[in-house]
Amino acid sequence: PIQPTLAIAWKALTLARQFAALDAGNSRSDLPPVFAHLPDSEELLVRIEHLSGIMFSFVHISGAMEGVATSPSPNSEVSLETVVVQVQLSLGKLEHWLSIHSTRISEASDVLTARLGTSSIINGFAFSLEDPLPSSPSDCQCRLQSARHFEQSVKLLPKHLQRGSNLLHTMMIDLGVALAEAVASVVRNIRLGPTLDSAECRSSLESLVNADDLLFRVEGIVEAAGHKAMCALVQADRGQLRSLAADLLVSRALLWIDGSAEAGLSESENSLLQELLEADEDAEDAEDERSELDGTPSETPVFRYVGRLGDQAMALAFAAQKGVDAVVEHEVVSVISLMASGALQAAAARFWAWPPAGLPAPDARRAVISMLTQSLDLLPPGNHFSAPCITALAPNMCAHAHLMQAELQADIVAPDKPQHKQQRIVWHLDKACSALHGNTAEVVSACPSSLLLVHIHITRARLFLCSGVGAGGKKHAEQAVEELISGCRELRRACGQDGGSRAVDAPSPAWAEAGEALLKHLRSTLRELCAKGVSVDGAAGKDRWKVLYRATLQLTSSWHLVGIPELYDSYA
Numbered sequence: 001p002i003q004p005t006l007a008i009a010w011k012a013l014t015l016a017r018q019f020a021a022l023d024a025g026n027s028r029s030d031l032p033p034v035f036a037h038l039p040d041s042e043e044l045l046v047r048i049e050h051l052s053g054i055m056f057s058f059v060h061i062s063g064a065m066e067g068v069a070t071s072p073s074p075n076s077e078v079s080l081e082t083v084v085v086q087v088q089l090s091l092g093k094l095e096h097w098l099s100i101h102s103t104r105i106s107e108a109s110d111v112l113t114a115r116l117g118t119s120s121i122i123n124g125f126a127f128s129l130e131d132p133l134p135s136s137p138s139d140c141q142c143r144l145q146s147a148r149h150f151e152q153s154v155k156l157l158p159k160h161l162q163r164g165s166n167l168l169h170t171m172m173i174d175l176g177v178a179l180a181e182a183v184a185s186v187v188r189n190i191r192l193g194p195t196l197d198s199a200e201c202r203s204s205l206e207s208l209v210n211a212d213d214l215l216f217r218v219e220g221i222v223e224a225a226g227h228k229a230m231c232a233l234v235q236a237d238r239g240q241l242r243s244l245a246a247d248l249l250v251s252r253a254l255l256w257i258d259g260s261a262e263a264g265l266s267e268s269e270n271s272l273l274q275e276l277l278e279a280d281e282d283a284e285d286a287e288d289e290r291s292e293l294d295g296t297p298s299e300t301p302v303f304r305y306v307g308r309l310g311d312q313a314m315a316l317a318f319a320a321q322k323g324v325d326a327v328v329e330h331e332v333v334s335v336i337s338l339m340a341s342g343a344l345q346a347a348a349a350r351f352w353a354w355p356p357a358g359l360p361a362p363d364a365r366r367a368v369i370s371m372l373t374q375s376l377d378l379l380p381p382g383n384h385f386s387a388p389c390i391t392a393l394a395p396n397m398c399a400h401a402h403l404m405q406a407e408l409q410a411d412i413v414a415p416d417k418p419q420h421k422q423q424r425i426v427w428h429l430d431k432a433c434s435a436l437h438g439n440t441a442e443v444v445s446a447c448p449s450s451l452l453l454v455h456i457h458i459t460r461a462r463l464f465l466c467s468g469v470g471a472g473g474k475k476h477a478e479q480a481v482e483e484l485i486s487g488c489r490e491l492r493r494a495c496g497q498d499g500g501s502r503a504v505d506a507p508s509p510a511w512a513e514a515g516e517a518l519l520k521h522l523r524s525t526l527r528e529l530c531a532k533g534v535s536v537d538g539a540a541g542k543d544r545w546k547v548l549y550r551a552t553l554q555l556t557s558s559w560h561l562v563g564i565p566e567l568y569d570s571y572a
Contacts, residue, residue, distance in 0.1 A: 006058070008087055013052050015094050020044035021108035022101060045112075046156045050171065053149035053178060056142050116155050121179070121217050122148050140189075143182030150175040172225040176218045180234065183211040183218075190244065193509045196251045198266060204248055205272040212241050212279055229332040232320040236339045238280075239316030243343045245276060246309040249302055250350045257354075265302060273305050280312055303356065310347045317343055334380035334390050341378040341397055348372050348404065365408055372401045396448045399432040403455055406432070410462050418466075425463050432456055450490045454514045457487035461521055477529050481548075484522045485568050491515060492562040506559045515558035522561070523552050544571040 023041035039047075098105065122144055154171050161167055190204045215238050222230040256263040265273070317340035326333045348371035355364040379394055406428035409421055433456060436449050461480040494511060506512035526549035551567055 012091055013048055017048045018098050018105050022104055042158050046153050049149045049153035053146045056146035121151055140182055140185040143178055143185055147178035150178050169225050172221055176221045179214050179218045183214050186211045192247055201248055201252055202269050208241050208245050209272050209276050212238055229324055229329045232324045236317045236320040236336045239313040242309040243313040243346050246306045249306050250354050253302055253354055277308055313343045337378050337380045338393055341375040344371050344375040345401055369405055372405050376401050395435040399435040399452050402428040402432040406459050410459055429456055450494045454487045454490045457483045458517055480525050485565055487518050488561045488564050518561055519558040
């Protein structure tokens with residue numbers, strides 16, 4: 001199995017580190033001839049630390065693969081068990097030999113610790129010749145341990161290799177990538193939802209501040225290594241962290257408005273937010289902003305925090321875009337453009353969910369539409385969709401912007417020109433569908449596209465219901481039901497329930513929200529059909545809506561809508 005083999009490999013590296021450290025403070029003149037072919041102690045230690053960093057990158061993957069059997073190579077005459085036994089015997093002999101020289105190992109550890117110093121990019125880690133392998137580490141812990149070993153390998157490089165060599169450049173990039181992956185694992189655990197309480201918000205803000213500090217260090221590392229493209233990507237990533245912090249605050253504010261939580265931020269939350277904001281502000285500007293926030297009502301500083309975080313997110317994205325040559329690094333520029341477009345779409349969603357107090361709804365709607373239009377302009381052109389991630393994400397982001405504009409138009413009550421409103425909604429929905437159906441990337445994740453399609457079906461159903469006034473009301477109501485049933489089919493595809501069995505739960509809060517919206521609109525539409533006595537095929541058609549309506553009322557979870565299409569098809 002994977003895990004025991006990895007533990008043996010880590011033990012080999014630990015013993016090799018102790019063996020190499022024996023010669024750290026001595027010259028090579030007194031080495032026995034049997035060791036003459038080995039590299040010097042400095043090179044051995046650099047190699048071992050770098051290998052340790054690479055191995056920690058796979059510890060979490062190995063934990064996830066625990067229990068997976070390893071099949072021997074068909075060309076191998078020796079089984080894996082035999083190799084493991086031989087390696088364990090050799091390591092046992094080396095471990096016994098090192099135990100005899102424990103005093104020298106302790107002295108060598110002190111020499112190396114003094115050489116490496118106490119300062120480190122990662123807080124809470126110190127050099128040790130005996131570094132045990134964690135039994136069940138988290139992904140973030142593995143990434144940080146990996147970065148720590150990469151950092152130590154850089155510090156152990158001989159001085160003549162620390163002056164702009166290609167080896168140093170490669171090792172610095174490895175260190176930066178390990179830290180960036182640690183940040184990704186930290187951010188992945190942050191949860192956004194309608195029930196975000198003060199403790200969860202504070203914990204998430206702490207994670208964002210720590211992640212931003214790590215990215216700031218990564219930015220300095222890759223800039224020193226001369227990698228401008230990676231430096232720009234890291235700078236744009238720091239902007240995304242601020243956008244996520246703004247989303248957290250809006251989630252909290254919406255709870256205050258509903259009366260579900262006590263309004264106001266705690267002292268620790270204010271401190272964390274100011275620390276995040278001041279990381280990219282001059283001292284004078286930060287002091288001025290802090291003085292303006294003091295003594296104001298509870299909602300006012302939160303709204304200003306959201307605005308400042310959104311401004312910084314866009315400023316960092318635009319600064320990153322300007323720092324890269326668009327001709328040489330066109331793929332990097334395209335990725336940063338996607339990030340800038342996403343930050344602007346997130347800002348538009350925040351603005352619409354929590355507009356400024358006293359701002360008329362038409363003005364807020366125009367501001368949101370303006371931001372969404374700009375986000376579409378920021379998307380890279382279609383001929384630059386060369387990288388797989390760009391090919392996968394750009395169509396989804398284009399569809400999302402058009403879908404948001406269609407939903408904004410659908411929310412307009414009693415418009416001056418209803419026909420123009422419907423035409424605009426149809427145009428945006430067609431654009432969104434064209435973007436999604438034109439996405440032919442092999443690596444595209446079906447989940448985001450399917451989620452957008454669910455909301456498109458819901459918006460189309462709302463459009464049919466709004467236009468179903470008068471003689472065509474029955475037909476439009478039936479068309480609305482068909483659209484909502486199509487949305488239920490997307491739920492089934494998302495959880496792989498093509499066979500008709502019900503899923504236990506939604507895969508994410510976004511899918512849960514989509515399921516709730518589907519169930520709400522489906523129940524109301526079916527209730528309207530039953531009340532009007534709409535019949536397509538006589539009594540059988542009338543019973544169809546009653547059976548479907550009764551089935552939706554009996555659902556204990558909105559995610560159980562995956563079984564409704566099968567019932568609908570049985571009456572077709």
